[in-house]
Amino acid sequence: MTKTIAILGASGYTGAELVRLISTHPDLKITALTGERKAGQPMAQVFPFLRHLDLPDLCRIEEVDFAGIDLAFCALPHATSQAVIKELPRDLKIVDLSADFRLRDPGDYEKWYGKPHAAPELQREAVYGLTEFYRDDIRAARLVAGTGCNAATGQYILRPLIEAGVIDLDRIILDLKCGVSGAGRALKENLLHAELSEGTQAYAVGGTHRHLGEFDQEFSALAGRPVHIQFTPHLVPLNRGILATAWVDGDAARLHEVLQARYCAESMICVLPFGTTPSTHDVRGSNFVHIGVVGDRVPGRALVVAALDNLCKGSSGQAIQNANLMLGLEETAGLMGAPLFP
Amino acid sequence: MTKTIAILGASGYTGAELVRLISTHPDLKITALTGERKAGQPMAQVFPFLRHLDLPDLCRIEEVDFAGIDLAFCALPHATSQAVIKELPRDLKIVDLSADFRLRDPGDYEKWYGKPHAAPELQREAVYGLTEFYRDDIRAARLVAGTGCNAATGQYILRPLIEAGVIDLDRIILDLKCGVSGAGRALKENLLHAELSEGTQAYAVGGTHRHLGEFDQEFSALAGRPVHIQFTPHLVPLNRGILATAWVDGDAARLHEVLQARYCAESMICVLPFGTTPSTHDVRGSNFVHIGVVGDRVPGRALVVAALDNLCKGSSGQAIQNANLMLGLEETAGLMGAPLFP
Amino acid sequence: MTKTIAILGASGYTGAELVRLISTHPDLKITALTGERKAGQPMAQVFPFLRHLDLPDLCRIEEVDFAGIDLAFCALPHATSQAVIKELPRDLKIVDLSADFRLRDPGDYEKWYGKPHAAPELQREAVYGLTEFYRDDIRAARLVAGTGCNAATGQYILRPLIEAGVIDLDRIILDLKCGVSGAGRALKENLLHAELSEGTQAYAVGGTHRHLGEFDQEFSALAGRPVHIQFTPHLVPLNRGILATAWVDGDAARLHEVLQARYCAESMICVLPFGTTPSTHDVRGSNFVHIGVVGDRVPGRALVVAALDNLCKGSSGQAIQNANLMLGLEETAGLMGAPLFP
Amino acid sequence: MTKTIAILGASGYTGAELVRLISTHPDLKITALTGERKAGQPMAQVFPFLRHLDLPDLCRIEEVDFAGIDLAFCALPHATSQAVIKELPRDLKIVDLSADFRLRDPGDYEKWYGKPHAAPELQREAVYGLTEFYRDDIRAARLVAGTGCNAATGQYILRPLIEAGVIDLDRIILDLKCGVSGAGRALKENLLHAELSEGTQAYAVGGTHRHLGEFDQEFSALAGRPVHIQFTPHLVPLNRGILATAWVDGDAARLHEVLQARYCAESMICVLPFGTTPSTHDVRGSNFVHIGVVGDRVPGRALVVAALDNLCKGSSGQAIQNANLMLGLEETAGLMGAPLFP
Incomplete structure (x- = not known):
């Protein structure tokens, strides 16, 4: 029951952390990685610590065929995210790691982020991604907004x-x-x-x-x-x-x-x-x-x-925990790795 | 008008910081450095960063001739300090960097440090060393208690x-x-x-x-x-x-x-x-x-x-600022060095 | 085909790293952890980063029943290791992480470690644990000596x-x-x-x-x-x-x-x-x-x-790779986790 | 016998280190600080650690009146330095901290820096600034090239x-x-x-x-x-x-x-x-x-x-040591401060 995954914005730290965690996840497989400025580059060049993995090269978002993709993580910058997600297929499951869908009220969004929201209808649809408190909603959601760390x-x-x-x-x-x-x-x-x-x-x-x-x-x-x-x-x-x-x-x-x-x-x-x-x-x-x-x-x-x-439970780990729920997988799959000390 | 200085307990960080600051002080000269466990060792061995200085070797407190010393900094551990200072000449000016004389009330001392004070009469004499708020008292003091950082x-x-x-x-x-x-x-x-x-x-x-x-x-x-x-x-x-x-x-x-x-x-x-x-x-x-x-x-x-x-203004720098006052020197002498950045 | 594991000397960094790696290993289960000075303490106290795991408390070596144990990792200090291993059951598989069995020649050992070896017969038996170069020997070995990092x-x-x-x-x-x-x-x-x-x-x-x-x-x-x-x-x-x-x-x-x-x-x-x-x-x-x-x-x-x-491939990760070979498991089991960056 | 100093390129680390060292130098006084992109800003904004000093604001190089200046430190980027120094008064003493005048041979310069030198006649004039080995030449020099750290x-x-x-x-x-x-x-x-x-x-x-x-x-x-x-x-x-x-x-x-x-x-x-x-x-x-x-x-x-x-003896400290020689001051003036430890 392996699920196929795209990561949009894979050249930043949260994108790389998603790849790291998914690399030992039993049920997820990455089939697309995007990075606009670094499109065409292999991940091993952008993040040499991922060199041991067999990963697709970075591409541009428009090159991704979303037909075969079960869920997309969106690790794009704030504001970019809403513009991109608005254009994605309406039946694609999405976990967004940006700030764009955290605030339900368009007025609140404008107050804190300084401009009107570009996709207010999606804003209404989005479920706030604090797993332990929105678990049932997340399980049923199409679009989950990762929380601030x-x-x-x-x-x-x-x-x-x-x-x-x-x-x-x-x-x-x-x-x-x-x-x-x-x-x-x-x-x-x-x-x-x-x-x-x-x-x-x-x-x-x-x-x-x-x-x-x-x-x-x-x-x-x-x-x-x-x-x-x-x-x-x-x-x-x-x-x-x-x-x-x-x-x-x-x-x-x-x-x-x-x-x-x-x-x-x-x-x-x-x-x-x-x-x-x-x-x-x-x-x-x-x-x-x-x-x-x-x-x-x-x-x-x-x-x-x-x-x-902050990068794991505060962002990418939370995102995977939510994706597990959305995809009908075990909630903690791929997330029980021990901390690194020292 | 060079003043002669002893530092009791020169093998710790506050002792070393005193030496560092005094090394460019125009009016102070170190004539004795003590360190019980490291007595006999040159400072260049205990703190190689002081290697360029011409300093006396570490000795034991009883080896110090306090006759020619204008002021002693006492950078000894808490509790040790009161026992040592009790035995020093009663006319020796002292700046203590330990916690021993910060609290004026013997009951307070016992409450926070867990045992009775060994030199309550000195405790009464000591002036609290927060320079900007006790300046006049410090100028007239024989024994100044450095504050906690x-x-x-x-x-x-x-x-x-x-x-x-x-x-x-x-x-x-x-x-x-x-x-x-x-x-x-x-x-x-x-x-x-x-x-x-x-x-x-x-x-x-x-x-x-x-x-x-x-x-x-x-x-x-x-x-x-x-x-x-x-x-x-x-x-x-x-x-x-x-x-x-x-x-x-x-x-x-x-x-x-x-x-x-x-x-x-x-x-x-x-x-x-x-x-x-x-x-x-x-x-x-x-x-x-x-x-x-x-x-x-x-x-x-x-x-x-x-x-x-914490080591400078919070401890050894404060101590020198107070010593400057006690010795009739310019208050900021030796203390105007710029911070180190980066 | 889960194998049972003891870790002797689990209160140091290499011991903790073994626990960390084994916590997501599909085929290994820890049944004993020893630490002489910290015997009686739960691992969550000695290493709070392992708090989420269900682990036996630290005990003394003599309290361990080696009967049901498939393999022991020995993460004890140099010199202690040889004395302890000498007394362990002769049919217990052991991966030693100390320096005690790395040198095959007793004269070499004495030259570099300054005293005669206490278990020269085991020294002869031990296989040098550089996996990629001693793979076949390790697979057949009872006692493997982890290399210096x-x-x-x-x-x-x-x-x-x-x-x-x-x-x-x-x-x-x-x-x-x-x-x-x-x-x-x-x-x-x-x-x-x-x-x-x-x-x-x-x-x-x-x-x-x-x-x-x-x-x-x-x-x-x-x-x-x-x-x-x-x-x-x-x-x-x-x-x-x-x-x-x-x-x-x-x-x-x-x-x-x-x-x-x-x-x-x-x-x-x-x-x-x-x-x-x-x-x-x-x-x-x-x-x-x-x-x-x-x-x-x-x-x-x-x-x-x-x-x-140094703690993973240079020590505890190497030890698990060797244990996998000795126990007939897949060589890389539990070891394919991605690096942590940043 | 205070000498007046300009620092060209004071918004980088070597510029700030020059200011730090000069702040306790007995014979040098800063009268101009330049920084093209940050012109108009006070140094306290660019480097808050220098806040306690009374310094001129950053200005553009063309705003500096070099008439009253005894020596200019040039802490500009490589290549920029040669273009700027070429236009400075020919009788101004200069210590350059860039790489521009370190190599005496124009061919060597082109080989290592990838383009022809813009001021080959100054290149010939420049003295290599490794103080302990070029002391007499530096004393007589007008233009000294600081070495690479x-x-x-x-x-x-x-x-x-x-x-x-x-x-x-x-x-x-x-x-x-x-x-x-x-x-x-x-x-x-x-x-x-x-x-x-x-x-x-x-x-x-x-x-x-x-x-x-x-x-x-x-x-x-x-x-x-x-x-x-x-x-x-x-x-x-x-x-x-x-x-x-x-x-x-x-x-x-x-x-x-x-x-x-x-x-x-x-x-x-x-x-x-x-x-x-x-x-x-x-x-x-x-x-x-x-x-x-x-x-x-x-x-x-x-x-x-x-x-x-690297910032002190490898660059700005060396520059001041050379300036001391060029200005007839004591060679180590302002440079005997102890290291900072810890």
């Missing part, structure tokens, strides 16, 4: 707590420490080794990061009232990994119970023993999420920390 | 804001990102390159870090009422640097004004233009502090971020 | 060239760049992040590295005369990876032909197009070896460069 | 050995490990943190690196016959530092004597005790060079290793 990390902490009503909704602070691959393979001065290693700083400060659109949409829906968290990411000198530290008002022991109850049946999410917190070292290269809860010395305040790999 | 970073943000009454005292969250040298040259598994690089995690979670004793002492005194901030440090894979992100309730523009007014005459502290935040890259290896303020999208909430080099 | 990297370059007689045997220089995990989880000052990151240096200089014993044994046997290469490793700030640069006298194009011919049927070894050289980035976390050849501007001189992951 | 490192090892006739001139191999800042602030994929950290590889393989032009010119002149060394650099994940490992034929003890004799009076160059080798950690951020010699186990072969900071 920061947005996923924060939601794994906060959704169960908001839903259970155990934290103060007006006092949610999310301080993120993010690895550099989240910024993609872009040629920017601040992503150079010489500028980034050996130091750290905040970015998108003051509530301007676009993933806040996702937080607002999801948390407000859950709470049945507007919820606006405070969120600032920090760039730290590591390639993979997001550590989300949530500072919340609530009883730590109760928070831990809620998270444990919510995730005890989830194979990808591990709630650590009370009082311990996770490290990104322990999830690197894997599809796992580690979550820890600890009480602050100030009564009624708690710290909840989550760690995941 | 995390404690210094947080206080540079919060002292002016608490004093000016512009933030909610019960809603102060300090999320720190700390470089590894703050843990010293200790042989611990979590400090190995293979365990620490390429990942990040919280430590001393939930309000257990000892520098909270300093925050409580200082902030409560300033506010005239108990102040208990929330504070969790995170270990990030870089060698030097602390980035402190304070999440506070208050008007961001007002906070910026207060900080600018407080620091405009300080040569070591730079308040960035409103809306921008600092990077540890820009202070590495230097005695400078960069502070930035930005308003959150949630009205009435602000983010204040400070960056400094 | 540096020794493996150098041999992948040099064995075919020596055998084919295409390089000057008295002019072989091997300059290695080694990641830090090769030194294990030892608490040594030079392995601390603060000492190792952001710099590089040579170690074991001047032909004193113990892996020279392996080079001498293997190359002299191949050549039928003594061969003594020059070899100096350098420690570089990365966790996994060895880059071996061999400077040889010979015709580069001919060397490339020889290597291509030798490895074209090998699934784990990839010879790059002539004129290109490999990066450790492209093999990290995998069992693959990349080899490149380039001619120097000086006629008759060539550069051959090989890259592998 | 790799070229400098190799020459510190090899010049005395070639001159003394103690090594085989046809058997010189130089294996370099280079930090990333040597490639400048260029936006290239292979310089991104995600691509460069945690791995290593060779580059400019097979004798194609342009610094070979300098080696050939200098070594052949010294030897009185053509000398063509083998040289391959490797990119290692660190920001500053070059480690040069020379594999040579010669008597190690004799080599050590020659190097010690040659450098014993040099304040910037330290020959380590015989049998020990240097680390780039110990020279980072400084103008010092450390050199070590060790004998190989193969009789008559030796290893000589040198470490320096």
Whole structure:
């Protein structure tokens, strides 16, 4: 029951991560890889670490014959994605890794991304891809919108707590420490080794990061009232990994119970023993999420920390988990590889 | 008017940093270096990066003739320091870099460090070494207690804001990102390159870090009422640097004004233009502090971020700045070197 | 046909790497894990990155019932290994990852390791574990001695060239760049992040590295005369990876032909197009070896460069490849995972 | 006797390093900084680590009034430099940090840089800037050509050995490990943190690196016959530092004597005790060079290793040392700062 796969935009990090994960997936086979600027090149040239695989060369999207393809992953840049997907066959299953279909409301999209959406009808159709919370919808979906990697990390902490009503909704602070691959393979001065290693700083400060659109949409829906968290990411000198530290008002022991109850049946999410917190070292290269809860010395305040790999569970691993559901495969197929340490 | 200096405990990172800074100081000359376990060794062996300097070999403390020494830096481990300083000549000027004399109240000391203080009379005499806030006391002091490096970073943000009454005292969250040298040259598994690089995690979670004793002492005194901030440090894979992100309730523009007014005459502290935040890259290896303020999208909430080099301004640079005051030298002598970038 | 596995010495990096690789191996199941100092602890505590796996707790070697075990990996420290293996059941299949059985000659062992061998009869029995060159012997062996990771990297370059007689045997220089995990989880000052990151240096200089014993044994046997290469490793700030640069006298194009011919049927070894050289980035976390050849501007001189992951192909991956052979499994089972990049 | 300085091309790493070093130089004062693309910006914006300094804003070269300037450092890109310098006042002292005036022979220049030189008459005038070997010429020069950073490192090892006739001139191999800042602030994929950290590889393989032009010119002149060394650099994940490992034929003890004799009076160059080798950690951020010699186990072969900071002694520090000579200042003024460790 092997399913055939196309990856549109395979020359970036999330595209390469899809190829990496699919290379040991028992039921998926890649039949097309696209990359506009690098069309014609073999993947071994674009990503020599994939040299051992038998892969199609990169081609242009218009060269792909979608007739025989069961599902396409779309790992294109934001904005490009909506234009491309609009032209794809309407019966093709698609997992989009860009930001284009995460926000359901066209007004929200325009607010956070600065221009009107080019495919609002698809926007309505798209299912938000946070697997553990939209599983049934994803199974039935044609178009799934992968979440932001920061947005996923924060939601794994906060959704169960908001839903259970155990934290103060007006006092949610999310301080993120993010690895550099989240910024993609872009040629920017601040992503150079010489500028980034050996130091750290905040970015998108003051509530301007676009993933806040996702937080607002999801948390407000859950709470049945507007919820606006405070969120600032920090760039730290590591390639993979997001550590989300949530500072919340609530009883730590109760928070831990809620998270444990919510995730005890989830194979990808591990709630650590009370009082311990996770490290990104322990999830690197894997599809796992580690979550820890600890009480602050100030009564009624708690710290909840989550760690995941932004390229895997935060992006390409999530995409494959969703594709597995959409294709009727075992949900965790190809995703149980252990993290790489050290 | 060259002053003669002894460094007790010169085989650790703060000791080496003192030597590095003094090597280009116009008025200080090192005449004794001690290191119990490495006594007899030349510094060039213990720290080959100091090879170009003409330095005395490491010796044991009892071998030092304190008669001709104007000031001793004490860079010994916590608890050792109080035992050693108790036995030093009572007229010797001392800057202690350990935690032993930071807390004025013996009860506080016992609470945070787990045992009674061995030299409570010296504890009373010691002046807290946060230069910009205790300058006159330091100038007159015989014994100055260097602050914790995390404690210094947080206080540079919060002292002016608490004093000016512009933030909610019960809603102060300090999320720190700390470089590894703050843990010293200790042989611990979590400090190995293979365990620490390429990942990040919280430590001393939930309000257990000892520098909270300093925050409580200082902030409560300033506010005239108990102040208990929330504070969790995170270990990030870089060698030097602390980035402190304070999440506070208050008007961001007002906070910026207060900080600018407080620091405009300080040569070591730079308040960035409103809306921008600092990077540890820009202070590495230097005695400078960069502070930035930005308003959150949630009205009435602000983010204040400070960056400094834990080994320099957070420890050995601060110690020399204080020694300059105690010895009647220019306060910034030997401390105006630019950061190292990249 | 699942085979049951014990790992002796599972609290170090090579032990953990064995567990990582076996976790997705279709035919191996771990039934015992030992660690003397950490006996009684769950692996999730010793290596939290393995938390998602259902593993036996660490125990002491004497607690293991070897009756039901098909094969034991021995990832113990050098010298300990020979003492332990001597006492194991004589019909237990063993892959030893230490240096204890790599040298066939007791005199050579004593020369390089500084004391007589404690189990010379086993030394004679052991098969040298460089899979691609001892495949048939390994298939029939009871005790296989894993190679040194540096020794493996150098041999992948040099064995075919020596055998084919295409390089000057008295002019072989091997300059290695080694990641830090090769030194294990030892608490040594030079392995601390603060000492190792952001710099590089040579170690074991001047032909004193113990892996020279392996080079001498293997190359002299191949050549039928003594061969003594020059070899100096350098420690570089990365966790996994060895880059071996061999400077040889010979015709580069001919060397490339020889290597291509030798490895074209090998699934784990990839010879790059002539004129290109490999990066450790492209093999990290995998069992693959990349080899490149380039001619120097000086006629008759060539550069051959090989890259592998010291913990995987250089140690634990090799061990599993050998175990697969010894257990009658497919040789590459569990070993085809793609490298992790970035 | 303060001298006024212009820096042309101050928005790159070598330009910033010049500013850093001059900021604590007792006799130099910067009066003009140029940067074509960033003209009009304050340096604090281009390099926030220089924020504490009172510096002129960046301007265009044509805006500089060279009348009052004693010396200009030219830190422009290769090829641009010759075009700019050609138009500068003929009596202006210039230290050029580009590659444009390193090769004396126009034919050599064209061979290595692929096009004819635009200012051959200046090429003849320029003095090669390896301070310790061209000191008198530099003192009298108007135009000094800074050396390549790799070229400098190799020459510190090899010049005395070639001159003394103690090594085989046809058997010189130089294996370099280079930090990333040597490639400048260029936006290239292979310089991104995600691509460069945690791995290593060779580059400019097979004798194609342009610094070979300098080696050939200098070594052949010294030897009185053509000398063509083998040289391959490797990119290692660190920001500053070059480690040069020379594999040579010669008597190690004799080599050590020659190097010690040659450098014993040099304040910037330290020959380590015989049998020990240097680390780039110990020279980072400084103008010092450390050199070590060790004998190989193969009789008559030796290893000589040198470490320096490519941005400082390899480029901007060298430039200031030369400027000091040209301006009649103390040669080491502003250059005795200790390395930064850790």
